[in-house]
Amino acid sequence: MKPVIVVHGGAGRIFKEREEGSRAGVVRAALRGYGILKQGGSALDAVEEAVRSMEDDPHFNAGCGSVLNEKGEVEMDAIIMDGKNLDSGAVAAVKCIANPIKLARLVMEKTKHMLLTDHGARLFAQAMGVPETPEEKLITERSRERWRKNLEPDSNPEEFQKDLGTVGAVAIDCEGNVACATSTGGLSNKLIGRVGDTACIGSGGYADNRSGAASTTGHGESIMKVVLARLILYHVEQGMSPEMAADTALDYMKTRVGGLGGVIVVNSSGEWAARFSTKQMSWATVKDDQLHYGIYAGERHTKSVDEALTSESG
Ligand SMILES: COC(=O)C[C@H](N)C(=O)O
Numbered sequence: 001m002k003p004v005i006v007v008h009g010g011a012g013r014i015f016k017e018r019e020e021g022s023r024a025g026v027v028r029a030a031l032r033g034y035g036i037l038k039q040g041g042s043a044l045d046a047v048e049e050a051v052r053s054m055e056d057d058p059h060f061n062a063g064c065g066s067v068l069n070e071k072g073e074v075e076m077d078a079i080i081m082d083g084k085n086l087d088s089g090a091v092a093a094v095k096c097i098a099n100p101i102k103l104a105r106l107v108m109e110k111t112k113h114m115l116l117t118d119h120g121a122r123l124f125a126q127a128m129g130v131p132e133t134p135e136e137k138l139i140t141e142r143s144r145e146r147w148r149k150n151l152e153p154d155s156n157p158e159e160f161q162k163d164l165g166t167v168g169a170v171a172i173d174c175e176g177n178v179a180c181a182t183s184t185g186g187l188s189n190k191l192i193g194r195v196g197d198t199a200c201i202g203s204g205g206y207a208d209n210r211s212g213a214a215s216t217t218g219h220g221e222s223i224m225k226v227v228l229a230r231l232i233l234y235h236v237e238q239g240m241s242p243e244m245a246a247d248t249a250l251d252y253m254k255t256r257v258g259g260l261g262g263v264i265v266v267n268s269s270g271e272w273a274a275r276f277s278t279k280q281m282s283w284a285t286v287k288d289d290q291l292h293y294g295i296y297a298g299e300r301h302t303k304s305v306d307e308a309l310t311s312e313s314g
Contacts, residue, residue, distance in 0.1 A: 001176045002288060003037030004270045005030055007050045009060050009282035010165035011217045011262025019295055021059040022165065022282040027293050029053045030284035031308060033169055043179035043213075044082050044105075047169040051078075051101040051181040054167035058140045061165040063098055065140050066185025068147040069192055074138045075118075076185050077199035078104040083178035083207035088114055092199035094121040098133040101183045106130070115199060143188070150189040164188070165282070166198060168205065168215030170266045178213040178266060180205035180229070187220065196220030202230035211236045212268050214246075218253075218261020218278060226253045232265055242266065242273035250277045 009026045033050035037043070055063025066074045078100035081088035089108025091100050092115060106128050107116050116124050125132070149155050166184035173179075182204040186196045197220040198204035206229040207213035214229040228249055235245035242265035253259045254277050262276030264283060274283035276297070284293035289305045303311075 001172065001174050002270055003034070003171065003173050004266050004272055004285065004287040005033040005037060005046055005050060005169060005171040006264040006266055006272045006274055006285040007033065007054070007167070007169040007283065008215065008217055008262060008264045008274060009054060009167055011260070011276045011278040011281035012164045013278065014280045014282060014295060018059060023293060023295060025054055025057045025059045026282045026284040027291065027308060028312065029167070029169065030286050030291065030293070031305065031312065033171060034286035034305065037171060037173050040174055043171040043173040043177045044080070046171040046173065047179045047181035048080060048101055048105055050169035051167055051183050052099050055099050055101060055183055059165060060167050061185045062167045062183040063100065064138050065143065065165070066138055067143050067164065067188035068139065069190050069194070071192055072147055074135055074185060075192070076100045076183065077196055077204070078181070078183040079199055079201065079204050080104045080108060080181045081179060081201065081205055081207040081213070082108070083209040083213055086208060088201050090115040090199040090201065091117070091121045092195040093118040093193055096122070096132045096135055097125055097130065098138070101181050103130060114201065117195070118193070146188055166217040168217060168264060170207070170213035170215050170264050172213070172266050172268070172270050176209065176268065178207045178209055178268065180207040180213040180215045182215045197223035197228070200224060202227045204229065206230045206233055208233060209268060212242065212266050214263055214265045216261060216263045217281065219259040222253055222257045222259020223261055225257045225259070228253060228261065228263065232263060236265070236267050242271050243275060246273045246275035250275060253277070
């Protein structure tokens with residue numbers, strides 16, 4: 001099986017000044033994940049590494065760079081899933097952690113449970129020896145500024161809500177195993193304790209070797225209503241291509257509940273799609289040593305992996 005990775009850096013509206021950073025961030029994440037797959041590594045390791053690289057990148061709303069809740073705090077959600085045995089692990093409303101995706105994987109591998117929240121997730125992180133990260137290190141000038149603006153009486157939260165950058169990855173490895181991972185700071189100025197789609201299996205992501213893997217981004221409450229990731233894989237199971245399945249499910253979410261979003265999908269034959277109903281979504285993929293990436297509908301740049309790695313290191 002030829003390995004494939006697809007990543008996204010959030011659907012919505014990406015402000016001009018953030019476009020280059022978002023493109024560079026998804027390209028870096030895809031190349032890192034692909035590097036693992038090329039060496040015979042697992043889809044699970046590849047999606048974790050790709051998501052971790054975007055959690056560490058302040059351009060995205062995950063890990064460092066997460067948006068703030070109504071009280072000005074960072075509360076993050078993340079999920080990871082293994083398509084081989086349908087195991088998954090998630091954390092919700094977790095604080096003071098640099099890489100929630102790593103903690104989600106530990107929940108999957110070291111507990112009998114699938115989802116830990118807030119205080120319990122923090123205790124579990126301590127027990128696993130995951131260091132606490134001071135909250136200030138996760139908060140960027142930009143997320144603080146956005147939070148402040150949203151508190152102003154004449155603010156237009158819709159405008160700021162659009163510029164979100166949840167991150168996600170899906171992959172298939174040389175053995176034909178698929179996996180997905182998704183991580184987010186959620187919606188800005190959300191209520192304390194609000195958990196979105198990202199931590200919920202079937203909504204923020206799903207992976208099953210029998211069909212494929214999907215990771216989602218967009219308006220969380222809408223994504224949860226239609227259980228978007230599982231819905232896409234249902235369409236794949238019924239014979240649709242990843243692109244058709246993604247478009248059909250996104251269209252259903254738009255017409256049925258008025259929600260917009262974006263998805264990345266890989267099926268069990270290694271066919272992939274990156275589709276969105278929002279104005280933009282940053283995405284990147286590597287297959288057959290060719291990198292493709294874009295932000296706007298119809299935008300697609302292509303480079304060889306060698307060329308991309310050279311310009312990365314240069
Ligand atoms: C692009 O924004 C997001 O993906 C936010 C995330 N789906 C949430 O609602 O928590």
